[in-house]
Amino acid sequence: MGISLVGNMDDLLPLRDVVFNTLRQAILTGELKPGERLMEIHLADKLGVSRTPVREAIRRLELEGLVTMIPRRGAEVARITEKSMNDVLEVRRAMDALCAELACDRITEEELGALSRACEHFEHCVRAGDAKKIAQADVGLHDIIVRATGNQRLIQLVNNLSEQMYRYRFEYIKDSSQHETLVKEHRIIYQSIACKDKETAAAAARTHIDNQKKAIIRQIRLERKQDSRD
Incomplete structure (x- = not known):
């Protein structure tokens, strides 16, 4: 997984929005695949940010239906049905x-x-x-x-x-x-x-x-x- 904030940086946007847009785009393009686990620590490390904006982004993506919370497994990219x-x-x-x-x-x-x-x-x-x-x-x-x-x-x-x-x-x-x-x-x-x-x-x-x-x-x-x- 090679997701990066570089192409989504915008001086006018708060970091949490940049992280959200980056993860959202990665899901929509299939870079993050259906069923793939979204681990906060791993994503924060990949994006070079703290876990807080990643956690907020995952919650927003869940509200959009792009992320599903699975008991005892955590967040994963929503599967296409x-x-x-x-x-x-x-x-x-x-x-x-x-x-x-x-x-x-x-x-x-x-x-x-x-x-x-x-x-x-x-x-x-x-x-x-x-x-x-x-x-x-x-x-x-x-x-x-x-x-x-x-x-x-x-x-x-x-x-x-x-x-x-x-x-x-x-x-x-x-x-x-x-x-x-x-x-x-x-x-x-x-x-x-x-x-x-x-x-x-x-x-x-x-x-x-x-x-x-x-x-x-x-x-x-x-x-x-x-x-x-x-």
């Missing part, structure tokens, strides 16, 4: 389809060019095989579509869900066998929006989420089997 995943993806599926439809009518030439470049960047990241960069490229690509809707309330709703979605995004990106499928799906979504084909764009957005859901379920069940053997 099929129920929690279904709840998030059910909402995201509907919103992504709506965003794709609206983008067909409202996307500008500049945004369309940015979307094309985002597809190319995603493909480059897939070829490089860097999971973190793949996830970031995926976020960037979908953000262009969301912004192209011009609907500020919808943009806000998607942003509110995006951090929860980020955690699941890492789960399906772990399955490298699905990377080429993701590339193809992005291209279909882009082409549909470019052609202003609302029906195909919305259907492609839904299929995109459906395939992610299948990949995440496989990953959850695989990790569950591995845990049962340990």
